[in-house]
Amino acid sequence: MSKGVLMVNLGSPDSTDPKDVKRYLGEFLMDERVIDVPYWARTLLVKGIILNTRPKKSAEAYQKIWWEEGSPLIVLSERLQEGIDDNTSVPIALAMRYGTPNIKQGLQALHDQGVDEVLLFPLYPQFAMATTETILVLAEELRNEHFPDMKFTTVPPFYNHPDYIRTLGNSIAETLKDVDYEHLLFSYHGVPERHIRKSDVTKSHCKIDGSCCQTPSTAHQFCYRHQCFETTRLTAEYLGLKPNTYSVSFQSRLGFDPWLKPYTDRTIERFGKQGMKKLAIVTPAFVSDCLETLEEIAMEGEEIFHEVGGKEFKVVPCLNDRDEWVKVLSRWIDEWAHQTPVEA
Numbered sequence: 001m002s003k004g005v006l007m008v009n010l011g012s013p014d015s016t017d018p019k020d021v022k023r024y025l026g027e028f029l030m031d032e033r034v035i036d037v038p039y040w041a042r043t044l045l046v047k048g049i050i051l052n053t054r055p056k057k058s059a060e061a062y063q064k065i066w067w068e069e070g071s072p073l074i075v076l077s078e079r080l081q082e083g084i085d086d087n088t089s090v091p092i093a094l095a096m097r098y099g100t101p102n103i104k105q106g107l108q109a110l111h112d113q114g115v116d117e118v119l120l121f122p123l124y125p126q127f128a129m130a131t132t133e134t135i136l137v138l139a140e141e142l143r144n145e146h147f148p149d150m151k152f153t154t155v156p157p158f159y160n161h162p163d164y165i166r167t168l169g170n171s172i173a174e175t176l177k178d179v180d181y182e183h184l185l186f187s188y189h190g191v192p193e194r195h196i197r198k199s200d201v202t203k204s205h206c207k208i209d210g211s212c213c214q215t216p217s218t219a220h221q222f223c224y225r226h227q228c229f230e231t232t233r234l235t236a237e238y239l240g241l242k243p244n245t246y247s248v249s250f251q252s253r254l255g256f257d258p259w260l261k262p263y264t265d266r267t268i269e270r271f272g273k274q275g276m277k278k279l280a281i282v283t284p285a286f287v288s289d290c291l292e293t294l295e296e297i298a299m300e301g302e303e304i305f306h307e308v309g310g311k312e313f314k315v316v317p318c319l320n321d322r323d324e325w326v327k328v329l330s331r332w333i334d335e336w337a338h339q340t341p342v343e344a
């Protein structure tokens with residue numbers, strides 16, 4: 001068998017034109033694992049309400065962060081792919097869950113190179129129904145329909161992998177080396193609380209309270225909230241952070257349902273109102289900088305902090321194509337590619 005890798009990230013609109021943003025948001029938000037309500041209700045909500053108002057506002061936000069080469073998320077994912085490509089002989093394709101290049105094109109590119117054993121690599125440290133699961137489900141559907149002879153293996157969420165924690169920790173330490181800060185906020189993309197309950201395989205563990213995510217359970221294999229707390233705990237341990245000098249919050253909520261709390265914008269505001277002057281922020285749910293880090297955190301977040309009296313606001317970049325990260329991922333891929341199959 002011939003092996004290859006399909007790395008998958010979220011995706012971006014093709015341009016900052018509101019029409020392209022609308023097409024992208026339509027594909028994204030009509031995904032039943034993102035807006036997880038019955039089809040008729042999703043259609044009403046997305047096509048009847050959100051797509052009539054949000055594309056213009058989102059397009060303006062994208063215009064603030066767009067690069068000459070295109071969407072930062074896609075450009076940075078491509079740089080990561082190129083870096084890995086230089087470090088391994090295994091064919092690597094890159095795809096986006098929404099927009100282009102899509103997962104079917106990625107699988108086709110590997111198929112055209114003679115690959116019949118694919119390592120599916122969702123570029124998300126923590127599992128979520130709206131990210132990891134939707135990639136794996138779509139890839140499986142495409143395999144059944146178009147690539148029946150392909151074999152899939154999946155990279156599991158790496159939220160607690162020592163290589164990931166070390167790389168994240170080193171990136172934070174390097175960025176904050178000469179920065180005087182009072183608090184480090186770990187801001188993760190939010191999800192509706194309902195998603196956490198839906199992904200609970202025990203159907204009773206996740207209470208979304210002060211203790212469930214710290215109490216051992218098989219539910220944690222699919223608990224985004226637990227995995228965010230673990231990434232934070234392990235990174236803080238690696239960096240030797242003192243208690244009360246760091247905390248967790250969740251950003252980017254959409255709609256009126258309760259999402260994971262505390263919310264990042266309100267946390268930043270509260271810190272400023274309490275008299276904090278110097279805040280540092282890291283966003284470990286994203287491996288590539290994107291709209292949510294470059295605009296929502298680095299621009300809006302800083303503005304909120306300054307409005308309430310904050311002075312210094314330092315954002316740690318995502319791992320992007322950081323040399324140490326490229327080497328870690330190349331090694332993971334090589335280890336998978338060169339392992340000897342277990343004889344039956």
Ligand SMILES: C=CC1=C(C)c2cc3[nH]c(cc4nc(cc5[nH]c(cc1n2)c(C)c5CCC(=O)O)C(CCC(=O)O)=C4C)c(C)c3C=C
Nearest residue numbers: 010011012034058073128130131189191254285290291292
């Ligand atoms: C950990 C990663 C992500 C999770 C979990 C996630 C859940 C989630 N997102 C939305 C709605 C939107 N997200 C948007 C942008 C966006 N989301 C992620 C990652 C996760 N989303 C990224 C990397 C990005 C940036 C994409 C880019 O092009 O840079 C947007 C679009 C922008 C906007 O209009 O604000 C929406 C909408 C939901 C509803 C959800 C879980 C249910």
Ligand SMILES: [Fe+2]
Nearest residue numbers: 189190252292
């Ligand atoms: Fe999102």
Ligand SMILES: [Fe+2]
Nearest residue numbers: 206212213226
């Ligand atoms: Fe939990």
